[in-house]
Amino acid sequence: MTNDVERRIRGAGALEQYHIIRGALQLDSCVISAAEYSHSGGLSLSKQVLFPALRVLIQTHGALGVHIVDRDTIQPVYSRLRSVNLTEVVEYVHGSTIAEILEVQFLKLFNISSEAPLWRLVVLEEKIVVLAWHHCIGDGLSGVAFQRALLNALKQTQPQDIDSVVEVPLTAKFSPSLESVVNVSPPLSVVLRGVLNLFLPIYWTPRFTAWTGNPVGHTPNTATRVRIMQFSASDVARFHEECRSHRATVTSALYAVAISALSQTIQDMKPSEKYKTIAASIPISLRSLSGASEEDMCEHVSTHHSYPAFQPEFSWRLASTYASTLREQKTASPPAVGMLGYLFGRFVGYFTGKYDAKREGGLEISNVGRIVVHGIDAWSIDDMWFAQCDSYVGSALKLNVVGPPSGSLTIIATGGQYAAEDAFVDAFVSLFEARFADIVNAEAETKGAHDGLSVCT
Numbered sequence: 001m002t003n004d005v006e007r008r009i010r011g012a013g014a015l016e017q018y019h020i021i022r023g024a025l026q027l028d029s030c031v032i033s034a035a036e037y038s039h040s041g042g043l044s045l046s047k048q049v050l051f052p053a054l055r056v057l058i059q060t061h062g063a064l065g066v067h068i069v070d071r072d073t074i075q076p077v078y079s080r081l082r083s084v085n086l087t088e089v090v091e092y093v094h095g096s097t098i099a100e101i102l103e104v105q106f107l108k109l110f111n112i113s114s115e116a117p118l119w120r121l122v123v124l125e126e127k128i129v130v131l132a133w134h135h136c137i138g139d140g141l142s143g144v145a146f147q148r149a150l151l152n153a154l155k156q157t158q159p160q161d162i163d164s165v166v167e168v169p170l171t172a173k174f175s176p177s178l179e180s181v182v183n184v185s186p187p188l189s190v191v192l193r194g195v196l197n198l199f200l201p202i203y204w205t206p207r208f209t210a211w212t213g214n215p216v217g218h219t220p221n222t223a224t225r226v227r228i229m230q231f232s233a234s235d236v237a238r239f240h241e242e243c244r245s246h247r248a249t250v251t252s253a254l255y256a257v258a259i260s261a262l263s264q265t266i267q268d269m270k271p272s273e274k275y276k277t278i279a280a281s282i283p284i285s286l287r288s289l290s291g292a293s294e295e296d297m298c299e300h301v302s303t304h305h306s307y308p309a310f311q312p313e314f315s316w317r318l319a320s321t322y323a324s325t326l327r328e329q330k331t332a333s334p335p336a337v338g339m340l341g342y343l344f345g346r347f348v349g350y351f352t353g354k355y356d357a358k359r360e361g362g363l364e365i366s367n368v369g370r371i372v373v374h375g376i377d378a379w380s381i382d383d384m385w386f387a388q389c390d391s392y393v394g395s396a397l398k399l400n401v402v403g404p405p406s407g408s409l410t411i412i413a414t415g416g417q418y419a420a421e422d423a424f425v426d427a428f429v430s431l432f433e434a435r436f437a438d439i440v441n442a443e444a445e446t447k448g449a450h451d452g453l454s455v456c457t
Contacts, residue, residue: 006170007080009066012136013177014340016299019135020068020076020112021347028390029109029222030132032102033143033402035371036383037127037151043159043378044126051086051162053153054121058084058166061149062174063137063297064119068112074345078174081117086164090121098128098385099226102412105132106224106389135299135390140368141285142297143386144402148371149295154379175298178337181290182300186335194339202358206307210279211266212359213396213419223417224391227429233407235440242439248319251367251401252326254411255282256319257439258399261431262363264312269424277307279362281395282326284333302333305361314435354393359419361395370403381405391416397425 012020022028043049058064065084070077093101101122110118118134131146138145178184186194202208231239243253262278283301287293290300304326311318343350354360368386386402396419400412413429 004079007082008069009062009078009080009174010177011075011077012068013179014343015178015337016136017076017345018340018347019299020071022351022390023110023134023136024071024112025348025351026109026220026222027351027392028135028394029106031135031138031140031143031388032105032130032132032386033140033147034098034101034128034130034385035147035150035381035404037129037154038380038382040378040380045123045129046126046159047086047090047092047164048159048161049154050090050123050129051164052157052160053150054086054090055162055166056153056157057146057149058172059169060172061146061297062172063133063142064117065168065172066137066174067115067118068136071112080170080172081115081168083168084117084166086166089117089119090123092123092126094125096124098124098130099228101130102226102385102387103224105130106222106226106391106414108132109222110134135388137299138297139285139299139301140283140366140386140388140400141287141294141301142299144368144371145295145297147381147384148373151373151379151381155377173296175292175296175300178286178290178298178300179341182286182334184302184334184338184341186338190335190339191342194342206277207279207358207360209274209276210307210362211262211273211275211277212279212362213415214359214421216354216357216359216393217418218355220392221417222389222391224389224414225417225422225425226387227413227425228385229411229413229429229433231409231411231436235436236403236407236409238440239409239436242316242442243319246316246320247323248316249323249326251282251365252323253316253319253439254367254399254401255280255322255365256315257432257435258363258365259308259318260311260314261428261435262397263310265424265428265431267310267312269427275310277309279305279360279395280308281305281361281364283364283366284326284329286330286334288330289334302329302336304329304333304336314439351393359393359396362397364395364398365401366398367401370407371405373405383408383410385410385412387412387414389414391419396420397428
């Protein structure tokens with residue numbers, strides 16, 4: 001039997017510590033990935049079907065078998081659990097909607113002081129797997145990696161009754177911290193600017209005239225509202241065509257749609273407020289720099305921040321410009337993570353300093369892309385959802401984007417219960433859907449006009 005020292009893996013990196021402390025202060029609960037599975041022979045995700053597949057995942061993905069030790073030191077440590085009891089982390093429910101499940105999960109904090117895994121599953125109607133995990137073991141792409149791995153495991157295992165207790169092997173891969181594999185050291189100019197911003201009065205910073213939702217309160221909670229938007233495969237295909245023709249990416253185009261819809265909503269519902277810009281951000285995956293693959297569960301991400309001016313009308317020019325900006329950020333954004341090192345572990349004061357103050361972020365767009373499944377098999381994924389919490393001190397409004405294998409698109413708008421009024425978010429979502437439809441319909445009309453042309457000789 002291995003001892004506790006042998007099961008210790010490594011210390012948490014600064015980005016992982018950031019998430020550990022944020023969760024401990026009840027400012028964030030989890031990230032969520034959900035997928036709807038179907039079987040050509042009519043099998044459902046009963047325990048006899050699901051548990052053997054989960055056993056495979058736990059034995060190969062180290063992030064599913066770790067917990068945190070040395071929690072009260074400057075650098076917490078990841079250590080392997082001896083085992084995972086599936087009956088304690090998997091819950092079967094019936095009669096709920098996806099939105100209801102997500103909102104309930106956002107209220108449930110992970111207890112990092114316990115010897116329990118940092119993830120849990122809800123199985124809805126024995127066909128939808130809802131994975132919730134602590135942000136310190138994985139970014140948004142980690143949820144896609146989990147669902148893809150689960151699909152493959154379902155194809156390779158047979159239904160059977162198994163012991164629900166799965167031993168965690170020492171060989172399960174646990175990814176290194178981002179800081180240990182990517183140079184995140186910020187240049188001196190970035191350090192000086194960051195330090196200066198800490199001491200400058202807010203009215204000397206771009207954030208002063210930026211919309212950031214309601215101010216942060218002083219009683220942390222993770223209550224998060226969920227609104228789900230879904231777009232058909234045919235509409236998404238037309239949206240892609242428009243993106244390509246304007247040299248934009250899906251993410252940059254959705255950014256432009258969101259900026260236009262949010263600008264109009266602010267002007268309509270908060271006309272007396274003196275906002276000029278929107279504090280926006282987009283997470284940037286650094287896996288291409290860190291060497292992590294799409295199959296890994298890890299926290300290898302940075303964030304690009306911007307302050308776009310109000311633009312109530314949708315603009316392809318903004319979408320195209322931002323596509324170029326995001327490509328540049330692949331190599332330019334790591335220093336944002338490096339700046340966390342200059343907190344020297346004082347994350348508690350960093351977060352509590354945000355209480356009773358103007359929120360830093362207004363809009364965040366996270367796109368984990370489309371999950372691609374190769375080949376035809378008995379098991380398939382028919383639909384997907386992606387969402388995240390960080391609703392108390394984080395951005396007032398988040399758009400969480402994922403593309404199921406069918407080619408459709410699911411966008412979940414999440415926001416803290418008090419970060420923005422329900423009526424405001426509802427108006428934004430309605431306008432976002434309308435702007436998306438305008439783009440799709442314009443492309444369809446253009447294609448129809450071209451198809452109707454005749455050639456005269």
